[in-house]
Amino acid sequence: xxxxxNLSKTYTSEHRTHQAVRxxxxxxxxxxxxxxxxxxxxxxxxxxxxxxxxxKPEQGEIRIGEKAVFSAxxxxxxxxxKRNIGxxxxxxxxxPHMSVLDNxxxxxxxxxxxxxxxxxxxxxxxxxxxxxxxxLASQPAPLLSGGQQQRVALARALAHEPEVLxxxxxxxxxxxxxxxxxxLQIRMLARRLDVTTxxxxxxxxxxxxxxxxIAVMHDGRIVEEGTPKQIYLSPRAAYTAGFVGRVNFFEGxxxxxxxxxxxxxxxxxxxxxxxxxxQGPSHSEGEKVxxxxxxxxxxxxxxRPAQRLNVIRGVLEASMFAGDTQDCIVRVGRQEIQVxxxxxxxxxxxxxxxxxxxxxxxxxxRELAG
Amino acid sequence: xxxxxxxxxxxxxxVLVLAPLVTIGWMSFVPDLPTLRGPYxxxxxxxxxxKATYQLLLNSVIFSVLTLIVALFFGxxxxxxxxxxxxxxxxxxxxxxxxxxxxPTFLLAIGWVLLLSPTIGIINQFLTRTLSLPFAMNVYTxxxxxxxxxLSFVPIAFFMLSAVFAKMDPAMxxxxxxxxxxxxxxxxxxxxxxxxxxLLAAIIYMFMLGVAVLEVPLIVGLPGxxxxxxxxxxxxTRASSSVPQYGIVGATxxxxxxxxxxxxxxxxxxxxxxxxxxxxxxxxxxxxxxxxGSWKWLGGAFVLLYFVLSILFPFSSLIWVSLxxxxxxxxxxxxxxxxxxxxxxxxxxxxxxxxxxxxVLISIAPxxxxxxxxxxxxxxxxxxxxxKIVLDRLAxxxxxxxxxxxxxxxxxxxxxxxxxFPVYGTVWILVVAFVISHITFGTRTLNAAMIQIHKDLEExxxxxxxxxxxxxRRVIVPLIWGPLVEGWIWLFLLSFREVTMAATLHITDxxxxxxxxWILWSNGEFDRAAAVxxxxxxxxxxxxxxxxxIGTQLGTRTSLSG
Ligand SMILES: Nc1ncnc2c1ncn2[C@@H]1O[C@H](COP(=O)(O)OP(=O)(O)OP(=O)(O)O)[C@@H](O)[C@H]1O
Ligand SMILES: [Mg+2]
Numbered sequence: 001x002x003x004x005x006n007l008s009k010t011y012t013s014e015h016r017t018h019q020a021v022r023x024x025x026x027x028x029x030x031x032x033x034x035x036x037x038x039x040x041x042x043x044x045x046x047x048x049x050x051x052x053x054x055x056k057p058e059q060g061e062i063r064i065g066e067k068a069v070f071s072a073x074x075x076x077x078x079x080x081x082k083r084n085i086g087x088x089x090x091x092x093x094x095x096p097h098m099s100v101l102d103n104x105x106x107x108x109x110x111x112x113x114x115x116x117x118x119x120x121x122x123x124x125x126x127x128x129x130x131x132x133x134x135x136l137a138s139q140p141a142p143l144l145s146g147g148q149q150q151r152v153a154l155a156r157a158l159a160h161e162p163e164v165l166x167x168x169x170x171x172x173x174x175x176x177x178x179x180x181x182x183x184l185q186i187r188m189l190a191r192r193l194d195v196t197t198x199x200x201x202x203x204x205x206x207x208x209x210x211x212x213x214i215a216v217m218h219d220g221r222i223v224e225e226g227t228p229k230q231i232y233l234s235p236r237a238a239y240t241a242g243f244v245g246r247v248n249f250f251e252g253x254x255x256x257x258x259x260x261x262x263x264x265x266x267x268x269x270x271x272x273x274x275x276x277x278x279q280g281p282s283h284s285e286g287e288k289v290x291x292x293x294x295x296x297x298x299x300x301x302x303x304r305p306a307q308r309l310n311v312i313r314g315v316l317e318a319s320m321f322a323g324d325t326q327d328c329i330v331r332v333g334r335q336e337i338q339v340x341x342x343x344x345x346x347x348x349x350x351x352x353x354x355x356x357x358x359x360x361x362x363x364x365x366r367e368l369a370g
Numbered sequence: 371x372x373x374x375x376x377x378x379x380x381x382x383x384x385v386l387v388l389a390p391l392v393t394i395g396w397m398s399f400v401p402d403l404p405t406l407r408g409p410y411x412x413x414x415x416x417x418x419x420x421k422a423t424y425q426l427l428l429n430s431v432i433f434s435v436l437t438l439i440v441a442l443f444f445g446x447x448x449x450x451x452x453x454x455x456x457x458x459x460x461x462x463x464x465x466x467x468x469x470x471x472x473x474p475t476f477l478l479a480i481g482w483v484l485l486l487s488p489t490i491g492i493i494n495q496f497l498t499r500t501l502s503l504p505f506a507m508n509v510y511t512x513x514x515x516x517x518x519x520x521l522s523f524v525p526i527a528f529f530m531l532s533a534v535f536a537k538m539d540p541a542m543x544x545x546x547x548x549x550x551x552x553x554x555x556x557x558x559x560x561x562x563x564x565x566x567x568x569l570l571a572a573i574i575y576m577f578m579l580g581v582a583v584l585e586v587p588l589i590v591g592l593p594g595x596x597x598x599x600x601x602x603x604x605x606x607t608r609a610s611s612s613v614p615q616y617g618i619v620g621a622t623x624x625x626x627x628x629x630x631x632x633x634x635x636x637x638x639x640x641x642x643x644x645x646x647x648x649x650x651x652x653x654x655x656x657x658x659x660x661x662x663g664s665w666k667w668l669g670g671a672f673v674l675l676y677f678v679l680s681i682l683f684p685f686s687s688l689i690w691v692s693l694x695x696x697x698x699x700x701x702x703x704x705x706x707x708x709x710x711x712x713x714x715x716x717x718x719x720x721x722x723x724x725x726x727x728x729x730v731l732i733s734i735a736p737x738x739x740x741x742x743x744x745x746x747x748x749x750x751x752x753x754x755x756x757x758k759i760v761l762d763r764l765a766x767x768x769x770x771x772x773x774x775x776x777x778x779x780x781x782x783x784x785x786x787x788x789x790x791f792p793v794y795g796t797v798w799i800l801v802v803a804f805v806i807s808h809i810t811f812g813t814r815t816l817n818a819a820m821i822q823i824h825k826d827l828e829e830x831x832x833x834x835x836x837x838x839x840x841x842x843r844r845v846i847v848p849l850i851w852g853p854l855v856e857g858w859i860w861l862f863l864l865s866f867r868e869v870t871m872a873a874t875l876h877i878t879d880x881x882x883x884x885x886x887x888w889i890l891w892s893n894g895e896f897d898r899a900a901a902v903x904x905x906x907x908x909x910x911x912x913x914x915x916x917x918x919x920i921g922t923q924l925g926t927r928t929s930l931s932g
Binding site for chain 2: 052053054056079080081082083085086087089090091092093095096097106107110153156157160166
């Protein structure tokens, strides 16, 4: 549906030149909800803006449907207003001199689309009803609350039934509660309309909850791409594991696999860990790897647990009560391990504790963290 | 914005701005009448070896310096009183000063000549005849000229310095008071130095204007045999003595331009560095106002003095002279001869025609300036066009070109290129001159407005399928509507009072109202000149009020409200 190939964009200003996007490639299916996730400054917005035609990349190709809207090789650059897209900006960009109705109608009366007044009005009301704002149609735009503006922006982006919907951190200016509500609404709306959506965010929770697929970006590149489950539970890149949620890393080397089922043993500073391997190329003996274990994947107990594998003893360094869990730091040898413990457990300082790291939660990552 | 449109705009601006400069250079190499064909000569530059030329230069500089002293003498204290003290009637003072900006300088000059001419001046007649004093005041002197011109610059000084005082952190003055430094000491040791960058900007700006103004040098300077650059350029282009000496004008103007460019350079430098000056603190504080106590009366009297000198005196004299057959001291006897006969001149075809020309000028020129400026600012502020900074710089150049030079250059072009540029002697040449000389104002105003508009608002329109022309019409223009209208109104009023270029470019059929006054005045028809002046001032006042109402209607604040 949307395909981006080898996209590069460099910004040149008086003070510096900066390559914000360095060879980004991805493809989405029709109706897919695809998220670009990454820290501030990693080039998410730039990528999105290239797709929208608001920036002109130096390299690569962008296709919407069958049509190439940008191709460096073929010297194609279709300007924004001729790409069939809808976009929601982080600032919403609601035109303050127009009513809600005029804002939403603007894409319908602009460009080549020839519609009757009736049809326009119908489509506008339809778009407004999608975001549950029909009754505000005649309001002047400046009188809207942040959340309402956000929904008007969404209605405006959807009114002309674009092939691709581009969303640049649309929720970051809303308060926490509204944000949660809108996540769900946007997700359902996109699915209902079956519109291909590119969603940009730096919020991992948002990405995990909403996306069909996530691309984790770092420093202008896509580091890893996968479903939310893959990205969270079995990341292949250390960066992904570190960026999406918290994680403990253990450096180690593969021991000859005495595998029962699909596990590989890895020798680490905290002892031998049996790690689950999903599929893919097998590991060779002696290979240096990184094992990633999320704090909530580890169970902490005062008594030795019944399991045979992956049980380690350590000393409780610190614990912080956080309501739904207790965040603990446990020292094993020279390594500090983050653990989420049951909030009901009584945790005396410097207690000796047992950690169990279930093999399914021990993810082998090939590259060593930099 | 499509590339082609941007290039076209850039070309238009380049031609408009550079044409006067190139023409001035060109004409300095041509010996006699305007021509494109040679021969060329360097002989015109012999004026640069003449002592008289440097006398002109010196006169212009002295005039300019004295003028700004007068302007600051009134402008600085009034701005300080309004911004930093508890003087009453601030709003009225501010609006009145705003109105005085609009008083055409030549009306002020004529009004004062009628009062202070050594032979016919009403005040002088009163001193020598009625009181039989053995002396008279003479306006036809350098201090006399500077006095009149300085009065007309007071509003400029006032508004530039008000802006400085309004932004100044009151904590700095409070620190002085807290340390038991007295009011006067604080003013001189703290307030003045802190406002220095703004003050310097105002000084350079007024200096630049001062060397370029034409009205006072013509009306007050020429009768007193005091020649300045501007009046010299003007008289040289008039064929009164022999043929117009464009070659000499060109050579002289180059020196003139050089001074102006240097001043403009320092002006922009000071403006830029003043942003860095730490006078500005956060927003949203109320500046601490100095309590004047019984000094309030002195302050009030001072402000009043300014209004008496800049409004009451000159306009009373204009009105009086327009009503009596010859210039005389008001008396019971004189009151008997009061009549409106001078106003009958308003039915003269020349006046009627000038009204038509004025209408064309004041409606079309401001519109063209704002249209062109909108396009320029949009390209400069928003596009990613390479070389857009060049366009921005081009648009600021006219600030440094004295308007009389623009006028002379256009006249020359019209003479040479008559068939291609058939505007010689029409009001259109005046329109073009006005557009060139005000592009800087238009683009500065709109640049500032456009920077305020969030880029997303524009991009949202583009991704909604709107081509650039539609983005401009439906998003940009509505969002800068306030400053656009405000700028238009301001230019509308300025074009109405414009006289330098109008008089320079006047041939026969293209007189505007202000030119009519000038013509009558130079013919010695004082009562008629005064009558037309009074009408001009009244119309100006009505236009200003109307503009203010329209401005408010459009939900904007006009510059008049300060
Ligand atoms: N117009 C510009 N000129 C110069 N550099 C820019 C410009 N826009 C972005 N950059 C730089 O490009 C890099 C990527 O910017 P981008 O806006 O794509 O980041 P982002 O991933 O969207 O970050 P955020 O989450 O903060 O929005 C940043 O280092 C930024 O400083
Ligand atoms: Mg961004």
